[in-house]
Amino acid sequence: MQDVGIRLKKVRELHDLSQRQLAKRCGVSNAMICLIEKGKSRPSLGLLKNILEAFPISISDFFSLELAQPARAFYRSTDLTEIGSGLISYRQVGVGAAETKLQMLMERYAPGADTGRTLIRHDAEEGGIVISGHLEVSVGEETQVLGPGDAYLFNSRIPHRFRNVGKEPCVLVSACTPPSF
Numbered sequence: 001m002q003d004v005g006i007r008l009k010k011v012r013e014l015h016d017l018s019q020r021q022l023a024k025r026c027g028v029s030n031a032m033i034c035l036i037e038k039g040k041s042r043p044s045l046g047l048l049k050n051i052l053e054a055f056p057i058s059i060s061d062f063f064s065l066e067l068a069q070p071a072r073a074f075y076r077s078t079d080l081t082e083i084g085s086g087l088i089s090y091r092q093v094g095v096g097a098a099e100t101k102l103q104m105l106m107e108r109y110a111p112g113a114d115t116g117r118t119l120i121r122h123d124a125e126e127g128g129i130v131i132s133g134h135l136e137v138s139v140g141e142e143t144q145v146l147g148p149g150d151a152y153l154f155n156s157r158i159p160h161r162f163r164n165v166g167k168e169p170c171v172l173v174s175a176c177t178p179p180s181f
Contacts, residue, residue, distance in 0.1 A: 004048065005037040007065050012037075015055055025054035045085050046116065059083055060092065060103060060179045080106060087113035103179035107172050109135060109164035119159030126176040127153035133170030136163040156180065 012022050012033075019037070023030040028051065035041035036051075043051065045059070052062055063083050075093050084090035084107075093104040107128070119138070129151040136145045138161040139154045145165060146152065154160065156176065164170045 004042065005039040007062055008033075008051070009037045010065060011052075011055060011057060011062065017054075022051070022054055026051045042085060045083070045088070045090075048085075058179065063092070088115070101178055103176045105174045105176070107170075107174055109133070109162065109170040111164055111167050111169065113170075114163040115161050117161075119161050120156075121159045122156050122180045124156040124176050124178055124180050125154070126156050126174060126180070127151065128172045128174030131171045131173060133164065133168050134166035135170045135172060136165045137161075138163075 012019070017025070019033045020030045023033045028047070032041065032043075033051075036043055048062075049059055052059060060083065063081055072094070080091035080093060082089060083092050087110040089106075089108040091106040091108075093106075094100060130146045130148055132148055134145055134147050136143060137152050139152070140158045140160075144150075144152075
């Protein structure tokens with residue numbers, strides 16, 4: 001997540017907010033906002049999403065700031081934009097959700113990586129195919145462990161969670177429409 005601090009400061013200033021005002025809106029300390037903006041702290045994806053809800057702006061749109069490029073059809077591995085953090089990598093095809101109604105991701109979950117105890121839900125549909133490793137996917141009351149070649153497809157309004165229960169990294173390709181971050 002390079003340039004997170006620079007991007008956050010730009011968005012905050014575009015909305016004419018002080019660091020203190022932003023911190024109050026999103027329920028974090030002023031010091032945390034300051035550290036992020038100075039590049040001295042890398043927020044988790046959950047914290048960044050919480051901060052951006054104060055504007056509101058999606059994580060995808062946040063990372064597309066200053067990166068606007070002409071429409072493209074092809075992307076090399078090095079062109080994918082990292083929008084994840086910690087034990088979970090989300091490498092997005094393209095620069096942001098502003099140009100497309102479909103979000104494509106190459107996801108990598110380190111062993112033990114988990115999207116969190118709090119189930120995720122958002123206004124979209126999503127699907128994915130496991131390339132390698134194993135991923136436990138919970139959707140509503142149902143839970144399955146998926147391996148290479150296995151897939152999922154569901155309405156994202158249903159609470160869900162992803163967790164690598166294996167001893168090796170899990171890699172998958174996923175899509176979400178409309179983009180969720």
